[in-house]
Amino acid sequence: MSNTTPHPIHAIVAGLCASLVGIGLARFAYTPLVPALIDAHWFAANEVIYLGAANLVGYLFGAFFGRPLARLFSARRSLQGMMLLVAIAFFACALPVSVLWFFAWRFVSGLAGGVIMVLAAGAVLPYLPGARKGLASGAIFLGLGLGIAASGTLVPLLLDVGLRQTWIGLGVIALLLTAISWSGWPSDAVTAPAPANDSAPRARGLGLVYVQYALMAVGLVPMMIFLVDYVARGLAWGTHSASLLWVVYGLGAIAGPVTYGALADRIGLAASNRLALIGQLLAIMVLALDTRATLLVPAIFIIGSFPPGIVPVTLGRVQQQLAGDPSAQGAAWSRATIIFALFQALAGYAYSYLFASTHGNHVLLFCIGGAAIGLALLSEGLWTAMRGLAPRQAME
Structure with a gap:
C-alpha cells in the first residue's frame, strides 16, 4: 500500500465531510422529513416514526463493526x-x-454513520500536530453541527421542490462531499492489529469517561427530540417561532465542536469537560424554569452546542487515558460510541413513553435530562470515593 499522506487541512476536511455525511445528514436530515413523509402518504404516521429508529439501530451495529472492518479493508477504504x-x-x-x-436503507445509513464515528478521527488525528489536536478534532466533528443546522435550513428548501427530489438532492450532496474527501484520508491509516488484552481498559479513569458519556446521552435526548414541540405547543409560540429557535439550536451545534475542542487545547480536557457540563446544566435549568425569550435564546444556543461539542472532548479524554497505544484508543473509542448510542436509544424510547404517560409534560423531561447532566458532573467525586485514594492523574 502506498504511504501517501495528504495535507493536514485536507485530512481535517475529509473528517468533517465524513461526519457531515454519515451522521449530520444521514441522521438529522430525517427529522424535518417526517411531516412530509406522512403528508405525502408514503407511509403511515406510526411507520414513519418506526423508520426513524432504523438509523439508530444501524448506528449501534456500525459502532460494533467499525474496527473489524478497518482491519479487513483499512480505515481509508472503509471510510470511503x-x-x-x-x-x-x-x-x-x-x-x-x-x-x-x-x-433497510435507513439501517444501512445508520450503520455507515456508526463506522464513520468510530474510524474518522482515528484515521486523521495521528497525522496532525499535537498542540492543536483538540481544535482539529472539533473541526472534524463540526459535520454533526452542520447536519443539525441543515435539518432546519437546507432540507425545508429542498422540500419546496418535492419529497423525492429532496432525497435525491441529499444523495447528490453526499456524493459531492465524498468526492471532496476521497483523497484526504491518509492511505496508511490502517489500524494496527489489536493486542491480546485489547478489550481490557488499562486506565482507571476510562470507566469515568464511559459513565459520563452514557449520562450525557441520557441528558441531551429530551431537548433534541422535544424542543420544537415544547416551543410550538408547550409555550404556544407557534411553529414559526419553534423553527427559529431550532435554527438557534443548529447554530449552537455548529459552534460547539470547534469551541469545545479549542477550549480543551487551552485549559485541558478534564476542565473543559466540567465546564461543558456546568454550562449545559445551567442552560437546561433556564429552559425548564423560564419562558422569557431573552433567556431562552442563549440557553438553547448552549444546549445545541452540547451534543456535537462533547464528542471531541470525550475522544480526547479516551486518547489521553491510553496515550501511546492507537489500537487501544480505537477499541476504547468504539466502546464509548457503543455506550453512547445504546443509552441514547434507550433514553429516546423511555422519554417517549413518559411524554405519552404524562400527557406531554415537557418540563418533566427537561428536568430528568438535567438530572442526568448533574449526575455526570457529580460522578467524578463519586468515582473518586468509590475507588478510594485514586491517583489524581487517573481522574484527569
Missing part, C-alpha cells in the same frame, strides 16, 4: 465505502417501494 453507502441510501429512499425497503 461508508460515505458512498450513505449516498446510495439517500437515492434509494427516493423510491418508497415498501416499509421494509425503507427500513
